[in-house]
Amino acid sequence: KNQVEQSPQSLIILEGKNCTLQCNYTVSPFSNLRWYKQDTGRGPVSLTIMTFSENTKSNGRYTATLDADTKQSSLHITASQLSDSASYICVVSASNTNAGKSTFGDGTTLTVKP
Amino acid sequence: SQTIHQWPATLVQPVGSPLSLECTVEGTSNPNLYWYRQAAGRGLQLLFYSVGIGQISSEVPQNLSASRPQDRQFILSSKKLLLSDSGFYLCAWRGRGHNEQFFGPGTRLTVL
Numbered sequence: 001k002n003q004v005e006q007s008p009q010s011l012i013i014l015e016g017k018n019c020t021l022q023c024n025y026t027v028s029p030f031s032n033l034r035w036y037k038q039d040t041g042r043g044p045v046s047l048t049i050m051t052f053s054e055n056t057k058s059n060g061r062y063t064a065t066l067d068a069d070t071k072q073s074s075l076h077i078t079a080s081q082l083s084d085s086a087s088y089i090c091v092v093s094a095s096n097t098n099a100g101k102s103t104f105g106d107g108t109t110l111t112v113k114p
Numbered sequence: 115s116q117t118i119h120q121w122p123a124t125l126v127q128p129v130g131s132p133l134s135l136e137c138t139v140e141g142t143s144n145p146n147l148y149w150y151r152q153a154a155g156r157g158l159q160l161l162f163y164s165v166g167i168g169q170i171s172s173e174v175p176q177n178l179s180a181s182r183p184q185d186r187q188f189i190l191s192s193k194k195l196l197l198s199d200s201g202f203y204l205c206a207w208r209g210r211g212h213n214e215q216f217f218g219p220g221t222r223l224t225v226l
Contacts, residue, residue, distance in 0.1 A: 032213040043204050043217035044158075051213070089157065093213060101173075102215065106157040 002027040004092050006105035014113055017080055021108045023073040023090030031095035035064050035075050038087045038107070047075070047088075080112045116141035120205050120218040127225055133178075133192040135221050137205030140186065145207040147188040148215065149180055152202040164188060200225045 004025045013019050025033070032051045036044035048057040048064040050073070056065045061078045077084055090105040117140045127133060139145055146165055150158040160173045162180035170180050177196050181189045188205055205218040 034214065036217075041202075041220070041222065043206075043220045046214055046216070049214050091215075101160060101163065104157045104159075109155075 002094060002103040004090055004103045004105035006090050006108050008108060010109040012111045012113060013080055015080060015082055019077050021075045021088050023105055025071050025092045027092040027094050027103050029095045030068060031093045033066055033073050034091045036089040038089055044089055082112050085110060085112045118207055118216060118218040120221050122221060124222045127195050129197055129225055130194045133195050135190040135203055137188040137218055138186055139207045142209055144185060145209055148206040149190050150204040152204060195225045197225050
């Protein structure tokens with residue numbers, strides 16, 4: 001069964017600090033992995049998308065890494081800001097999925113405090 | 115550019131009442147469309163997806179149904195709402211041959 005597990009479930013950091021969120025998956029055969037940011041009460045917004053051949057992808061202060069061998073991904077946030085407070089969702093798609101169905105993690109809730 | 119709309123943004127309905135949530139996409143043709151539900155503090159659960167007009171696939175048995183009367187319109191419905199139908203409903207689209215899904219702003223449904 002395809003699964004995506006994220007850790008930690010929640011995280012509190014001080015403004016300006018860095019943090020790393022983890023995503024482990026068992027989706028197979030792997031197609032792509034995406035990280036989304038979801039503000040409270042809003043729809044998720046894409047941060048990065050990586051395919052099998054990509055090891056790292058950056059989007060401003062967000063950097064995602066992918067290790068397809070160990071089936072792990074991380075999202076690193078540099079110099080955190082108050083606006084980074086949100087839920088971060090890891091999503092993995094299999095290449096044999098019909099109509100682009102994906103497996104979603106439960107998300108990591110990040111709180112950035114001043 | 116492509117945009118996705120959902121309405122209403124929030125909805126409070128009594129148990130047993132009907133439901134109709136609408137999602138429309140602009141700026142693209144023949145997208146794959148998806149309905150998700152998100153319980154508080156939980157991940158997204160895929161409810162329905164559609165690869166074309168009139169083509170609906172259901173992922174989980176439930177009290178809801180979906181329809182796609184036009185290429186860029188996706189509707190989520192219920193004849194009689196249950197308390198357990200409360201949640202945050204998200205519509206998403208994906209372009210053919212592309213990996214990424216784009217989400218709408220969501221509808222917060224509270225069933226009392």
